[in-house]
Amino acid sequence: ASSRPAPADGGVEEGVSGSSIIRSEGPVRISAQGLATGWPGHTVISGLDLTLEPGTTIGLVGASGSGKTTTLMTLAGLLAPHAGHLEVNGRDMSQIDHHELAKDVVFLSEDAHIFETTVYENLRVARGDLTRDEAHEALVGAGLEQWLTQLPNGMDTILGGDAGTVSGGERRRLLLARALSSSAQVILIDEPAEHLDPATADRLIEDLIIQGSDSGTRERTLVIATHRLTPMHNADEVLILQEGTVADRGHHSDLLERNANYREALAAESYES
Template identity: 50%
Template sequence: MRGRDPLRAGWDLLQPRLPRLLLAGLLGVLSLCSALALAGVSAWLITRAWQMPPVLDLTVAVVAVRAFAISRGVLHYCERLVSHDTALRAAGTARSQIYRRLAHGPVDAAMRLHSGDLVARVGTDVDALADMLVRAVLPIGVAAVLSVIATVVIAVISPAAAAVLAGCLLVAGVVAPWLSSRAAAAQEGVARQHLSERDVSALLALDHAPELRIAGLLPAVIAESQRRQRAWGWAVDAAAKRAAIAAAAPTAAIGAGLLGAVVAGIGIADAVAPTTVAILMLLPLSAFEATTALPAAAIQLTRSRIAARRLVDLAPPEHPARPAPQAHPVAAVRLHADVRSGHHSDHSVQVELDLEPGDRLAITGPSGAGKTALLMTLAGLLAPLDGHVEVDGTALEVLGEHELHSTVGFFAEDAHVFGTTVRDNLLVVRGDCGDDELVGTLERVGLGLWLAGLPNGLATVLAGGAQALSAGQRRRLLLARALLSPARIVLLDEPTEHLDAGDAEDLLRALVQSPGLFSAERTVVVATHHLPDNSECRQLSLAPAAGALTGSGCRDAAAEQLIGQRGVSGQPYPQQMSS
């Protein structure tokens, strides 16, 4: 992939429909050819009318002027319809490919990025890449074809004027766009970074507003988002100022081309008809119409190249081939881990684990100790800093996707609740569950009365997703997903958070008992702040890492862990929220 133009990889992501793209180009060429013909016929009509011929001699020209004027607008409208339809379809294809690559590719490709950066890449960057078709590829192609046609037509009348026109078209269509591209290239990368960091800060404010408000940092996070928005605007303005210099070049080229046509027309005035001289002088004005969009097209190519590079970095097209899934006995899944987990080396945990089928393990420790990062590493969602994780002697990274999901399942404390029915929110983990099984599972996690009170039972739509549930109901619904999942090793992150003390202890006991909520052959690992008394399970206690939270009095540090890749103070901190 190194050395390859990112735009080629971006084109592979878009996969535009070439017939429709060629149709849009053809319509664009015909539209500008209508403008070129309109200028020529108008020049002939004006000059011929000055000679006061019989009116019937002008009838065809009058009709032609009207036809070319109408066809120019109609063809341009049709070209916009076809080109935008092609670009929108290509953007949808690109997003589908990115989602597919993220689903089937290395699992840490998305985990290493903040959700705000993911939104910026899958949203804004895909749009910038698709804009390449409408704002760069088509204008460049249409301008190239029209420039050749205009030069050939002028050459029939005056080769000298055609040579001048060709040189001016090169200045307006090649030199000016190149200057614009060079002026924008240095600025666009900075602008894109500010845009991404703005989205990170905005999503942090939206996702963690209660915690940040309690910590007193919500205004600072909002101010950070606003600062990034202003910085993004300044970077774009800086690029526009430099591009303005390049934008003057086409105007100068138009003036030079027109002046050359006038000089050439004066030189051949005695040898040709006045109507021919008028056509020679007016045609260059229409010939330059196609080149006016090329500086902006060059800037768009720069933006699309940056967007393509970020998208390929997020979802690379080539992944190491995984071997075919190996069959493991469903009741004999053993997990061995000797890893150093964490998001960076300064905040890591070294752990060695051996879990037999049916084992129960509780990982305890204060916030910031690394419990969530350890669970994600055991699930294969976060690459270990060092060491390896094996299931029945097979490394996680070489397991097939289906086998990995049916072997190890990680259930986060803040997993997404979809704005659809209760049934669909449970079927996301296993699609073959019947309604009786779904109802029984909800009753086992303590949501039986809640389900009975819903107007449509399992068919009730959770409007707004998690907003339709209390924090405790959301935890129990996510726990129901874990019970329904086919995973033989279940990793639960803070499953009893936001429950009252009594219910939390009862639920934790049921989780770590064997058998309990989970069958005896399934391995259960629970990350929690504390265990209830008389809990019969293995326990792994993680000490807080350097700089991690240890209790009260750490309000500012806690808030900084909730802010994205850079804090309000500008100091670095972990990208992912700790447990």
């Protein structure tokens, strides 16, 4: 069997496993008050108030450069806040050991790495004790059942470096399966459907929301950053990031009713599809 690869570059520690001190305190809840996020010397988003309640799905939408990725990385503890408060179960996130935090809060970037090893080992990056049955369930949940049956050695098929042997859509779904394989209670996913055609992109995000919320525990929280609005009807709340702040927020249906720009953007997506 191939050795398990190291975590991907970019600070994503999907492979952290073991008992969690944070989870022993109860369901993992992240709370941000007056949060400002950004890079050294440059604030991207300010005044963010958000509580990630266990079992909910939050959509972060906005144009490229609106701060979606930066917000996710800050919520994951990978970037220090510029201002405001960021807590995990009532504790300041900056006071929590990063490796401990990574057991329950995972950031999955849009360019997360696919390793030159087996399909199974690529999923074990998310959790070292992942069983083959659990891996198969995650692949099916990500819509890869037919793809899996066509592989010469099933889950033992070795993939090319950075998934050179799979299509763009299959690669995205493989990363989705990896996210679903994680034991983390909070999963922050950046642009899971980037570079896919509209219909495929929407199906993938809808699968992610449905499978993520039905992943054996209703306490798992998903935050999905995406430019696609169509699948957001499944989210509990949608935050629109624009011009350095949260321009509007609410359930998909509420935003459709009161926000003309949101309606127009959704209509444009429907026409495109």
